[in-house]
Amino acid sequence: MEQCCCKKTKKRTAAEQKGLLNRLSRIEGQVRGIRNMVESEAYCTDILIQVRAVNAALNAFNRELLGAHIRTCVTDDLREGKTETAEELIETLQKLMK
Numbered sequence: 313m314e315q316c317c318c319k320k321t322k323k324r325t326a327a328e329q330k331g332l333l334n335r336l337s338r339i340e341g342q343v344r345g346i347r348n349m350v351e352s353e354a355y356c357t358d359i360l361i362q363v364r365a366v367n368a369a370l371n372a373f374n375r376e377l378l379g380a381h382i383r384t385c386v387t388d389d390l391r392e393g394k395t396e397t398a399e400e401l402i403e404t405l406q407k408l409m410k
Contacts, residue, residue: 335373342366
């Protein structure tokens, strides 16, 4: 797993944090479900369909977090003249699109 190399932090509203954590909890439950399917020798295609659902859930999580990042962190930094944030965003998008 890639580690973040920066020391930046982000204050989120209680609602934003709760929403993100709820999504992650659902994803964790889905992954546990897949593990149980493997342990109980479920049919391959049934497992693959559940894996696809987890991938879709992770993509939705990324879209939500990325949108919030652009609306807050990136916009605020650009207003303050911190153009390196645009480069950071480009690098992040390139990593997400691999």
